[in-house]
Amino acid sequence: xxxxxxxxxxxxxxxxxxxxxxxxxxxxxxxxxxxxxxxxxxxxxxxxxxxxxxxxxxxxxxxxxxxxxxxxxxxxxxxxxxxxxxxxxxxxxxxxxxxxxxxxxxxxxxxxxxxxxxxxxxxxxxxxxxxxxxxxxxxxxxxxxxxxxxxxxxxxxxxxxxxxxxxxxxxxxxxxxxxxxxxxxxxxxxxxxxxxxxxxxxxxxxxxxxxxxxxxxxxxxxxxxxxxxxxxxxxxxxxxxxxxxxxxxxxxxxxxxxxxxxxxxxxxxxxxxxxxxxxxxxxxxxxxxxxxxxxxxxxxxxxxxxxxxxxxxxxxxxxxxxxxxxxxxxxxxxxxxx
Amino acid sequence: xxxxxxxxxxxxxxxxxxxxxxxxxxxxxxxxxxxxxxxxxxxxxxxxxxxxxxxxxxxxxxxxxxxxxxxxxxxxxxxxxxxxxxxxxxxxxxxxxxxxxxxxxxxxxxxxxxxxxxxxxxxxxxxxxxxxxxxxxxxxxxxxxxxxxxxxxxxxxxxxxxxxxxxxxxxxxxxxxxxxxxxxxxxxxxxxxxxxxxxxxxxxxxxxxxxxxxxxxxxxxxxxxxxxxxxxxxxxxxxxxxxxxxxxxxxxxxxxxxxxxxxxxxxxxxxxxxxxxxxxxxxxxxxxxxxxxxx
Numbered sequence: 223x224x225x226x227x228x229x230x231x232x233x234x235x236x237x238x239x240x241x242x243x244x245x246x247x248x249x250x251x252x253x254x255x256x257x258x259x260x261x262x263x264x265x266x267x268x269x270x271x272x273x274x275x276x277x278x279x280x281x282x283x284x285x286x287x288x289x290x291x292x293x294x295x296x297x298x299x300x301x302x303x304x305x306x307x308x309x310x311x312x313x314x315x316x317x318x319x320x321x322x323x324x325x326x327x328x329x330x331x332x333x334x335x336x337x338x339x340x341x342x343x344x345x346x347x348x349x350x351x352x353x354x355x356x357x358x359x360x361x362x363x364x365x366x367x368x369x370x371x372x373x374x375x376x377x378x379x380x381x382x383x384x385x386x387x388x389x390x391x392x393x394x395x396x397x398x399x400x401x402x403x404x405x406x407x408x409x410x411x412x413x414x415x416x417x418x419x420x421x422x423x424x425x426x427x428x429x430x431x432x433x434x435x436x437x438x439x440x441x442x443x444x445x446x447x448x449x450x451x452x453x454x455x456x457x458x459x460x461x462x463x464x465x466x467x468x469x470x471x472x473x474x475x476x477x478x479x480x481x482x483x484x485x486x487x488x489x490x491x492x493x494x495x496x497x498x499x500x501x502x503x504x505x506x507x508x509x510x511x512x513x514x515x516x517x518x519x520x521x522x523x524x525x526x527x528x529x530x531x532x533x534x535x536x537x538x539x540x541x542x543x544x545x546x547x548x549x550x551x552x553x554x555x556x557x558x559x560x
Numbered sequence: 561x562x563x564x565x566x567x568x569x570x571x572x573x574x575x576x577x578x579x580x581x582x583x584x585x586x587x588x589x590x591x592x593x594x595x596x597x598x599x600x601x602x603x604x605x606x607x608x609x610x611x612x613x614x615x616x617x618x619x620x621x622x623x624x625x626x627x628x629x630x631x632x633x634x635x636x637x638x639x640x641x642x643x644x645x646x647x648x649x650x651x652x653x654x655x656x657x658x659x660x661x662x663x664x665x666x667x668x669x670x671x672x673x674x675x676x677x678x679x680x681x682x683x684x685x686x687x688x689x690x691x692x693x694x695x696x697x698x699x700x701x702x703x704x705x706x707x708x709x710x711x712x713x714x715x716x717x718x719x720x721x722x723x724x725x726x727x728x729x730x731x732x733x734x735x736x737x738x739x740x741x742x743x744x745x746x747x748x749x750x751x752x753x754x755x756x757x758x759x760x761x762x763x764x765x766x767x768x769x770x771x772x773x774x775x776x777x778x779x780x781x782x783x784x785x786x787x788x789x790x791x792x793x794x795x796x797x798x799x800x801x802x803x804x805x806x807x808x809x810x811x812x813x814x815x816x817x818x819x820x821x822x823x824x825x826x827x828x829x830x831x832x833x834x835x836x837x838x839x840x841x842x843x844x845x846x847x848x849x850x851x852x853x854x855x
Contacts, residue, residue, distance in 0.1 A: 243693040247702075251709050362842065366834040368785045370792050371827030374812060382818050389816070492696075499700035503789055507812075517701065518793060521708045533701065540696055 229552050237541040244537045245297065245530070249290055252526050280306055293530070302531035307523045312531040315516060320535065321406030322392060323512035326435065327501050329428055333436025334497075338443025339479070339486065345444065346451030346482075347474045357444060365441035369500045373434040373507035380430060388427050390509040397423045431508045435500050439493065446489050450482035457481075484554060491547030495540050584847050591843025597836030601829075605651040612645035616802045621645075625814065628821050635821040637807075638814065647825050650804040653797070654833065657714065658783040661721035666776055668722075669729025674768065676730070677737030678760050688734065691727040699724035703786055707795040717796035721783050732775055736768045774848060777841035781834045788830045804830050 277283050281292070296303055302312035345357035381389035392408060393399055399408060402415045409428075412421035454460065455478055463473050502514030509515075513532055520528045564572070581588045604611060613631075614621045621632070621642045628635040634643035676687045694702065703720045710716035740746065746763050754763075790796040791805030799806070804826035811822025 239689055240693040240696060243690055244697055247694070248705060251705050362838060363831075363835060366781065366785075366838050367831045368788055368792075368827065368834075370789065371808065371823070371830060374808065374815060374823045374827065378815055378818075378820055378823065382816060495696060495698040499698040502698075502700060502704075503793075506793055517704065521704065521795075529705075533705070536701060537697060540698065544696065 226552060230549055233545055233548055237545055240541055241534065241537045242294075245294070245534060246290075248530055248533045249293060252524075252529055253286060253289075297534065302534065303527040305520075305525055305528045307520070307525045307528075312527050315528055316513070316531055316535055318406065319511060319513050319516045321408075322510060323501055323505070323514065325407055325409065325428065326431055326504065326510060326512060327497055329432035330435030330439070330501070330504075331497065333432055334439040334443055337437060337440035339447045339483070341440070342444040342447025343451050343475060343479050343482070346448045346455060349452060358448070361441045361444035361448075363441075364437060367438060368503075369434060369438040370503045370507045372438055373431070373504055376430050376434055377507070387430050389430065392424065392427050392511060393420070394423050394427070431504050431510055434507070435497070435504045438500060439497060442489070442493060442496075443486060446486050447479075447482060450485050451478060454478045454482045484551070487547060488551055491544040494543045494547075498536055498540060587843050587846035589843075590839045591847065594836050594839025594841075594843055597832060598840060601651055601833050601836065602655065604648055605655050608648045608652060612642075612648040614642040614645040616641065616646040616649040617800075618642065618645070625819055627819075634825050635819075637810065637822055643807075643821055643825060646802050646807055647804075647829065649802040650807060650826060651829070651833070653714070653801055653803045654784055654787055654805075654830070657718050657721060657787045658780050661718045661783045661787070662725065662776055662780045664718065664722040665725035665779070666729050666772060669726040670733050670768070670772060672726070673730040673733030674737055674760060674765060677734035678741060678756075678764065684734075687730070691730045694724070695727035695731060700786060700789060703790060704793065704795060707790050712796060712798040714797065714801065717787060717790060720790065720796065721786050724786070725779050725783065728775065728779065729772060732772065733768050736771060737764055740764050740767050770848070774841050774845040777837055777844060781837035781841065784830060784834045784837065 274283075281289060284292075293303070300313075302316070304310065305312055305315060308315075341357050341360070345354045348354050377389040380387040388394060397420050399411075402408075402411045402417055402420060404411050404414070408424040409421065412418070412424055451474075455474070460473060460478055463477055464470075468477075501512065502517065504510065505512045505514035506518060513535065517529065517532045520532070581592075619639050619641055621640055622636050624636065624640050625638055626632055626636045628643075632642055632644065634647060637643055637646075672687060672691075676684045703724050706720035706723055707717055710720060741764065746759055749759050749763050787796070788803075788805035788808070791803045792809045794806075794809060797803050797806060807826040808823055808830075811819070811826070814822055
């Protein structure tokens, strides 16, 4: 077996305890919560016998250890159970909401990278100039702006005052997702079906949320790219390229940026959790029907299985991304091995 | 020798102050600006009763949803309350929660990190695994779960925020402890018969604590945004407490009608407060230990 495949397997196995620990924490935390799904299901005035019967039905009367093992066994078989509040499989609820979150985070990520990496590279190239100082200031300030407030201000400026962009939802009132939705990824769906007016509508609704999410995270990447670029630009091979007469712009944005990007990529794996947290808040601000909204809605209803399901998916999401980043890193840099 | 006049003493103090600027460059000024910003907001919190013209709960201060101007510096909200007064009083809640949360998580994180790194073995491995798992998970989502579990209340939201930062301190302190444990002076202490707890608290702890100062300041900045995020989502605080995040959530409902003052001011203050602590932390990091943030 090659060293790379051994590395990949070790790395995959290491994500299992992480997901397992998070699952256990969430299971315990949710079970200590005051309030229970049965009373939110039946309302406050249900007779004792009905509540008991419902609890029996949902398996909430069993000892906690039994519930826990039972739950773990089901998760191992990729079965997240049924919602306790709605007649719905948890996997189905998640399947409906996950594409919206993936769409939002993907576009947010693209904007983060475009803004962050290029501004950082530019600042490093022009270091100690006014432009550099402005970009550094941007990097610090934007990081301190809460993502939900940035979203609200964008809504105010572009949605209310200028009235050019929609402020809520994934589609406008005249577009019906049921006519084209297959995968739940609206951009993909509208392209597949060839409905370009719907595609336009979907894209317009994505602008504000993804800019909000992307800009807030770009601050970290500005600083990181700048710091790494400064190191790279000092390297001998940059001087050599300069001496060979290669255009300055090509040296900075092609040769240097490519080398400065590797540590930035690693950082991205670590910052992905921030992107998820930002997505939850952005979804709440923009009434975006994704995982974050699902989480918040179901927390009030004490819908344990759905909440656990959402957390599992978030954990898997984070673990998968950091796994992919590590593997890419190992491919780029063969020295990285366990 | 003659006595220095107050003017001379002040000039000398000012010279030393700017001298720090010449020595450390822009980082010193970032530190000063951040410090002033935090100081201003802390003063606002301490003297909010004097600064605010109305009670933050007073529902009869003027017209409903009046724009800024005249008697109301920042306008009024839908319940005829003065936005400026709520703005001033709101600083108390967020500062108390964020600073207290950072203190709690640093205490727990530092102690666990020290003990774990020093003792090693199974305890160390289990704790590290748990901390790493929590660290890699989105903190806000964990805080949401805790805030929902504990229910509304100042202490409860503080604990919910504190939980998510414990791994940050744990990882930092554990790593430091592992390397300091191998230092020659620890070896020497052991050789002259110092006990385990003496080594831990008198040799390792003082050397670890310095690095956590910067992390603490940056942690407060982050805790401010998490606190406001939780209350913005409607979790964590009962409705009778004045809080910027809750005011934002309330103002959000009047945004489509263009009542900009309800969201602009509280949000800007959350940003400024976080910015103040971030600048303080960045400046400190650069001056105390230039390589810390690059790691």
